Amino acid sequence: MKKKNLIVLVILAGVTMAIPLGLGNSYYLNVLVFVGIHSLITIGLSLLMGYAGQISLGQAAFFGLGAYTSGILSTKFGVSPWLALLAAIFVTGGIAFLIGAPALKLKGHYLAMATLAFGYIVYIIFNQASSFTGGPSGFGQIPRFRLGNFLFKTDVHYYYLVWILVIVALLISLNITHSRVGRALRSIHAGELTANVMGVNTAKYKIQIFVLSAVYASVAGSLYAHFITFLNPSPFGFHFSIVLVTMVVVGGVASVWGAMIGAALLTILPEYLRAFQDYDILIYGSILLLIMVFLPKGLFVGIFDLVKKRKNRQ
Amino acid sequence: MKKKGKIVIGVVVAVVIVLLLVGPLSVWNWVPTLKKPLVTYKVGALLSVTGPAAWLGTPERNTVRMIEEEINEAGGINGHPLEVIVEDTVGDATKTVTAAKKLISKDEVLAIVGPSRSGTTMAVIPIVEEAEIPLISCAAAEAIVVPVKRWVFKTPQKDSDAAIRIYEYMKEQGISKIAIITGTTGFGDQGRGQLKKFASEFDITIVVDETYGPEDTDMTAQLTKIKASEAEALVNWSIVAGQVIVAKNMRQLAMEIPLFQSHGFGNVKYAQTAGEAGEGIIFPCGRLLAVDTLAEDHPQKEVLTRYKEEYEAKYNEDVSTFGGHAWDALYLVIEALEEVGPDRGKIRDYIENKKGFVGTGGVFNFSPEDHNGLDKYAFEMLAVKDGKFVVAE
Numbered sequence: 093m094k095k096k097n098l099i100v101l102v103i104l105a106g107v108t109m110a111i112p113l114g115l116g117n118s119y120y121l122n123v124l125v126f127v128g129i130h131s132l133i134t135i136g137l138s139l140l141m142g143y144a145g146q147i148s149l150g151q152a153a154f155f156g157l158g159a160y161t162s163g164i165l166s167t168k169f170g171v172s173p174w175l176a177l178l179a180a181i182f183v184t185g186g187i188a189f190l191i192g193a194p195a196l197k198l199k200g201h202y203l204a205m206a207t208l209a210f211g212y213i214v215y216i217i218f219n220q221a222s223s224f225t226g227g228p229s230g231f232g233q234i235p236r237f238r239l240g241n242f243l244f245k246t247d248v249h250y251y252y253l254v255w256i257l258v259i260v261a262l263l264i265s266l267n268i269t270h271s272r273v274g275r276a277l278r279s280i281h282a283g284e285l286t287a288n289v290m291g292v293n294t295a296k297y298k299i300q301i302f303v304l305s306a307v308y309a310s311v312a313g314s315l316y317a318h319f320i321t322f323l324n325p326s327p328f329g330f331h332f333s334i335v336l337v338t339m340v341v342v343g344g345v346a347s348v349w350g351a352m353i354g355a356a357l358l359t360i361l362p363e364y365l366r367a368f369q370d371y372d373i374l375i376y377g378s379i380l381l382l383i384m385v386f387l388p389k390g391l392f393v394g395i396f397d398l399v400k401k402r403k404n405r406q
Numbered sequence: 407m408k409k410k411g412k413i414v415i416g417v418v419v420a421v422v423i424v425l426l427l428v429g430p431l432s433v434w435n436w437v438p439t440l441k442k443p444l445v446t447y448k449v450g451a452l453l454s455v456t457g458p459a460a461w462l463g464t465p466e467r468n469t470v471r472m473i474e475e476e477i478n479e480a481g482g483i484n485g486h487p488l489e490v491i492v493e494d495t496v497g498d499a500t501k502t503v504t505a506a507k508k509l510i511s512k513d514e515v516l517a518i519v520g521p522s523r524s525g526t527t528m529a530v531i532p533i534v535e536e537a538e539i540p541l542i543s544c545a546a547a548e549a550i551v552v553p554v555k556r557w558v559f560k561t562p563q564k565d566s567d568a569a570i571r572i573y574e575y576m577k578e579q580g581i582s583k584i585a586i587i588t589g590t591t592g593f594g595d596q597g598r599g600q601l602k603k604f605a606s607e608f609d610i611t612i613v614v615d616e617t618y619g620p621e622d623t624d625m626t627a628q629l630t631k632i633k634a635s636e637a638e639a640l641v642n643w644s645i646v647a648g649q650v651i652v653a654k655n656m657r658q659l660a661m662e663i664p665l666f667q668s669h670g671f672g673n674v675k676y677a678q679t680a681g682e683a684g685e686g687i688i689f690p691c692g693r694l695l696a697v698d699t700l701a702e703d704h705p706q707k708e709v710l711t712r713y714k715e716e717y718e719a720k721y722n723e724d725v726s727t728f729g730g731h732a733w734d735a736l737y738l739v740i741e742a743l744e745e746v747g748p749d750r751g752k753i754r755d756y757i758e759n760k761k762g763f764v765g766t767g768g769v770f771n772f773s774p775e776d777h778n779g780l781d782k783y784a785f786e787m788l789a790v791k792d793g794k795f796v797v798a799e
Binding site: 227324375 | 426455456492493494497498499500501503504505507508510511512524525528529531532547549589590591592594595596617619
C-alpha cells in the first residue's frame with residue numbers, strides 16, 4: 093500500500109473515531125451509520141466498476157440477501173447475529189459466484205444484465221416467500237449484536253461497529269488495488285485482450301472481485317438488519333442498486349476514496365436538503381447534474397485535477 | 407469577454423452555495439420579535455408526500471398544514487403556537503427511520519403523526535418505543551396495534567373489521583365462493599391475511615388467491631384465471647393504481663361478478679379514474695366520503711362536514727379518508743396538549759384513556775387493550791354510483 097494512502101487512512105480512522113465525542117445527537121450519528129453502511133457497499137462496487145470495469149446493477153440484492161439471511165437466521169433460528177453475519181457472507185458470496193462465473197466469461201456488459209435480472213428475482217422472492225421473509229409486510233424483532241454482556245443498542249455503538257468495519261474494508265481494498273491483483277484488474281479495465289495476451293487470467297480475477305463486492309454488500313446488509321431490527325423488501329429494490337451506482341460514479345469510479353465520498357454525499361445531502369421542504373428533490377438533482385457536467389470523473393478525481401491545473405498554471 | 411463570463415458564472419455559483427448553506431440554518435429565526443410568544447409545541451409528521459404512496463401522503467400533509475394554520479390563527483394551544491414538522495418518508499423504510507430519529511433527537515418533537523404506510527410504521531416502532539414518544543400512525547395494518555405497543559396508536563380502522571364488513575355484506579347477498587387478489591405491499595399482504603383468516607367464520611370459500619406487484623400495470627393474467635373459476639365475487643385489496651387497473655381489466659375481460667375493494671379505495675379520485683369500469687364497486691369505508699347522505703343527528707356529522715368543507719375550500723380538491731386519518735391523529739395530539747401540556751408520557755396516557763373522541767374515522771374509544779379505539783361500525787359499506795360514493799344498499 094502506498095504511504096500516502098496509509099496516512100489518509102490513519103487520519104480517517106482518527107477522525108471517525110472522534111466524531112461521536114463531539115456529536116451526541118442520535119440523528120446525526122444515525123445518518124453517519126448509514127454513510128458507513130453505504131460506504132461498505134460502494135467500496136466493493138468501486139473495485140468492480142473502477143478496477144475490473146464491470147457494472148453490477150444488482151448490488152441492492154446482495155445487500156438484501158445479507159440482511160435477510162442474517163435477519164432470518166438470528167430471528168427464526170436463534171443463531172447469534174455474528175454467526176448469522178458470517179453465514180450471510182457465505183450465502184451471498186456463493187450466489188455471486190454462481191451468477192458471475194458464466195456472466196463474466198462473456199465480453200461486454202453481460203454482468204450488468206445478469207445482475208439486473210438477478211436483482212429483480214431476489215426482490216420478488218423477498219415479496220413472495222412470505223413464510224420465511226414475512227412477505228411485503230416484512231418481519232421485526234431482529235436481535236441486535238452482542239459481545240459477551242455488551243449489547244450494541246444505541247446509535248453510538250453501531251456507529252463504532254460500522255465504521256471499524258468500513259476501515260477494515262478500506263484496508264483490504266487498498267491492499268488489493270496496490271497488489272499484483274490490483275494491477276491485473278487495472279489491465280483488464282484498460283484492455284481485456286491485452287491483459288489476456290500478457291498472461292493475466294482475466295475471468296478468474298473478475299469473478300474474485302465480483303464475489304468480494306457481493307461480500308461487502310452482504311456485510312452491510314447484516315449490519316442494516318441488526319441495526320434497524322426490522323426488514324421489508326422495499327429498501328432492496330432496483331432503485332437502490334441505481335443509487336449505489338450513482339454514489340460510485342459521483343464520487344469517482346477509479347478510487348475507493350471516491351466511492352466513500354460519493355456514499356457520504358448522497359446519504360447526507362438529502363438529509364441536509366430536508367430544510368428546503370418540497371424543493372429538496374429539485375436541488376438534489378441540480379447538484380448531481382452540476383457534478384457530472386463539470387467533474388465527469390467524479391468528485392474525488394475531479395477536485396484533484398482542478399487543484400493540479402491551478403498549480404501548473406502558476 | 408471570456409473572463410467576464412467566467413466571473414458571472416463564479417458569482418452565480420457563489421450565491422447559490424451561500425444560499426444553500428444559509429437556508430437550513432434558518433437565520434430568519436434570529437430576527438428578534440417584539441412580543442415573545444410562549445414556547446412552541448412541536449409535533450412531527452412522517453408522511454409519504456412523494457413516492458409510490460403519494461396519494462396517501464399528500465392529502466395528509468395538506469391536512470396537517472391546514473390544522474396548524476387554523477390553530478395558530480386561533481391563538482395556538484393554550485397560547486402556545488403549534489409547529490408541525492413534516493418529513494417526507496418517500497414511503498421507504500430506511501428514510502422513515504432516519505426521519506424519525508431527526509424528529510426525535512434534533513427537533514425534539516412531543517409526538518409523531520404518521521407514518522402513512524404500514525411497512526414504514528412497523529419500521530419505526532422499535533425507535534419510538536425506545537425513545538418513549540407517542541406515535542399515532544395513519545396506516546391501516548392491524549399489526550401496528552396488535553399486540554399493543556405502549557407508545558403506538560393508530561387512527562385508521564382495523565383491517566379485520568374491513569374484512570368482516572365485506573363478508574357480512576356478502577352473506578346478505580348470498581355470496582359464498584369468492585376470489586381474492588391483493589397487492590404485494592404491507593397493506594395488501596395484511597389484508598390478504600385477514601380475508602383468509604375470517605373466511606371460514608362466514609362460510610365463505612376462497613377459490614382463487616392471486617397477488618400482483620405494486621408497480622404492475624396489467625392484471626389480465628390473474629383475472630383470466632379468476633374468470634375461469636366459479637368465484638361469485640372478487641375482492642381486491644391494495645392501495646394506489648392497482649385498484650383502478652383491476653376494475654378496468656375486469657371490464658375488458660367482460661367479467662360480470664361484483665368487485666369489492668378494501669378501505670384503501672377511500673379517495674374519490676380512484677372512482678373517477680376508473681370511470682365507467684368503476685361503477686358498482688363496493689367497499690367498506692369511513693363515513694367521510696358519504697357525509698351528504700348521513701343523518702343530521704349522526705355523531706360524526708358535524709366533524710365530517712367541517713373537515714370536508716374546510717379542506718375542499720382551501721385546496722380545491724376532494725377530501726379523502728387518508729387526510730382524515732391525519733386529521734384524527736393530529737387533533738388527538740392537540741387535545742392531549744391542551745389538557746396535559748408538553749409531556750410525552752402524559753400525552754400517551756391521555757390518548758390511551760381517551761373515550762368518545764369524535765373523529766373522521768369514527769368515534770374513538772381508546773383503552774390500554776385497544777390502541778385503535780374503533781369497532782367495525784366505524785365502517786359503512788359504500789358503492790360507486792355515477793363516479794360518486796353512496797351508501798350501498
